[in-house]
Amino acid sequence: MQETNGHRVGGWQPLMLALDLPPLTVSGAQIGEQKLAVWRDSHGQVHASDDRCPHRGMRLSLGFVREDMLACLYHGWRFDESGHCRVIPAHPGVTPASTICVPVFPVAECMGLIWSRADGVATGAGPETEWRLPEGGSVTPVRTLTIKASLKTVMARLGATAGQSVRMLVTTGSGAVLPLLIVARPVGHDRTQCHLLLEGTVSQEDCEQAAFWAKDFRNTAERCDTGADYCV
Amino acid sequence: MSDLILLDDELDEDCYRARLAASLMGVPVLLRAVDVIPGNEQDTLSFRALSPSGHLPALTGATDPADALPAICGAEAILLTFAALSADKAWQPSTPMETGAVAHWMTFASRDLRPAMRLRRKAMFGGDGDDCAWLSATHDAFRIMEDHMVLRRISGHGWFAGEAPTLADIALFPSFALCRDAGTEQDAYPTLRRWMRRVKTLPGFIAMPGIPDYG
Ligand code: FES
Numbered sequence: 455m456q457e458t459n460g461h462r463v464g465g466w467q468p469l470m471l472a473l474d475l476p477p478l479t480v481s482g483a484q485i486g487e488q489k490l491a492v493w494r495d496s497h498g499q500v501h502a503s504d505d506r507c508p509h510r511g512m513r514l515s516l517g518f519v520r521e522d523m524l525a526c527l528y529h530g531w532r533f534d535e536s537g538h539c540r541v542i543p544a545h546p547g548v549t550p551a552s553t554i555c556v557p558v559f560p561v562a563e564c565m566g567l568i569w570s571r572a573d574g575v576a577t578g579a580g581p582e583t584e585w586r587l588p589e590g591g592s593v594t595p596v597r598t599l600t601i602k603a604s605l606k607t608v609m610a611r612l613g614a615t616a617g618q619s620v621r622m623l624v625t626t627g628s629g630a631v632l633p634l635l636i637v638a639r640p641v642g643h644d645r646t647q648c649h650l651l652l653e654g655t656v657s658q659e660d661c662e663q664a665a666f667w668a669k670d671f672r673n674t675a676e677r678c679d680t681g682a683d684y685c686v
Numbered sequence: 687m688s689d690l691i692l693l694d695d696e697l698d699e700d701c702y703r704a705r706l707a708a709s710l711m712g713v714p715v716l717l718r719a720v721d722v723i724p725g726n727e728q729d730t731l732s733f734r735a736l737s738p739s740g741h742l743p744a745l746t747g748a749t750d751p752a753d754a755l756p757a758i759c760g761a762e763a764i765l766l767t768f769a770a771l772s773a774d775k776a777w778q779p780s781t782p783m784e785t786g787a788v789a790h791w792m793t794f795a796s797r798d799l800r801p802a803m804r805l806r807r808k809a810m811f812g813g814d815g816d817d818c819a820w821l822s823a824t825h826d827a828f829r830i831m832e833d834h835m836v837l838r839r840i841s842g843h844g845w846f847a848g849e850a851p852t853l854a855d856i857a858l859f860p861s862f863a864l865c866r867d868a869g870t871e872q873d874a875y876p877t878l879r880r881w882m883r884r885v886k887t888l889p890g891f892i893a894m895p896g897i898p899d900y901g
Binding site for chain 2: 474482515516596597658662665669
């Protein structure tokens with residue numbers, strides 16, 4: 455499941471908090487070099503496809519969801535969850551050929567996160583196993599944050615192993631103990647995406663404290679790793 | 687009071703702030719297009735007579751002849767004027783704390799989001815400037831906004847200041863919604879994206895080129 459130097463990233467990858475993708479919305483995500491359009495239909499189901507419209511190459515993640523299909527912003531072609539084009543607005547009477555389609559990717563929603571994989575492997579094992587997520591129990595999602603530091607730096611600061619979830623207890627200034635659950639992966643050039651959750655159902659105040667902790671953690675990690683830059 | 691006339695450039699972000707505000711607050715204004723590109727009309731003597739620094743947007747019809755001000759200039763000033771003119775008093779901050787928070791974010795919009803506006807202008811119309819510094823300053827500003835809205839979400843709020851949308855949301859919205867014009871990604875700001883969708887569903891919301899009004 456580790457990154458194999460930049461290109462094909464194997465295994466389940468945590469893309470975003472489930473709460474950050476409300477029904478009928480689409481969002482962009484990336485696994486290695488693979489760009490994804492991730493969208494949620496009216497029944498709450500999440501789908502992921504290649505982020506490139508087969509018509510003229512527009513990014514589908516800039517589109518919108520209509521009638522439980524992903525619609526392209528440019529000329530409105532609509533793709534169902536299997537990636538098949540079902541509607542071409544310029545030709546309302548015509549059923550699009552079954553060859554017009556966009557590649558789709560498996561999606562899992564678990565532990566308050568949306569996961570996908572772009573390696574084409576179907577192992578049968580879910581993200582729980584691969585990432586050693588805590589069994590059962592509920593989680594409270596806090597936030598996703600992007601840290602301008604390498605995954606190596608971030609994992610070293612957490613004292614944990616890349617590719618696995620991190621469980622740690624943090625004591626706040628007021629003496630409360632926060633049961634943090636962190637799932638981190640590399641994104642883009644030398645940046646790390648951290649999804650932060652709390653185990654169990656916690657109070658609003660603990661959630662706020664966890665968000666403050668996250669900001670501090672980001673600051674420290676970025677100070678150790680000043681190489682990351684937006685202009686690459 | 688005479689008719690309110692907004693001197694406007696359709697593709698300018700600050701002019702969009704003013705149009706959006708007028709529409710959301712139900713303030714009737716007449717638009718008068720100023721030919722900025724390619725005409726440079728903002729540098730003509732007649733325009734400078736209204737807006738001495740050549741600033742857009744500019745609003746006429748809201749000034750008192752006694753104060754010798756021919757027009758109200760700049761997005762921030764016009765937003766405040768519209769809020770005062772609007773029949774909908776909800777656009778005026780109701781507590782000192784809300785006044786402070788709204789002022790804070792309006793200042794942030796006109797100062798910290800300036801690099802985002804410059805980046806977009808350069809991407810669309812060319813010109814000089816340090817893209818790299820602007821891009822990094824844009825991400826710094828968006829990060830501050832995202833951090834704030836994460837805490838707002840946790841405490842059960844959906845807007846930058848107060849319980850309902852305020853001038854702060856109107857002032858901040860265009861830079862984030864238009865950042866893709868300059869190729870800036872929004873994926874790293876999921877909480878801002880949800881807030882952006884919320885703004886788009888407000889009664890009276892209007893789009894501009896570059897901001898689809900659905901999605
Ligand atoms: S590019 Fe997608 S519909 Fe034309």
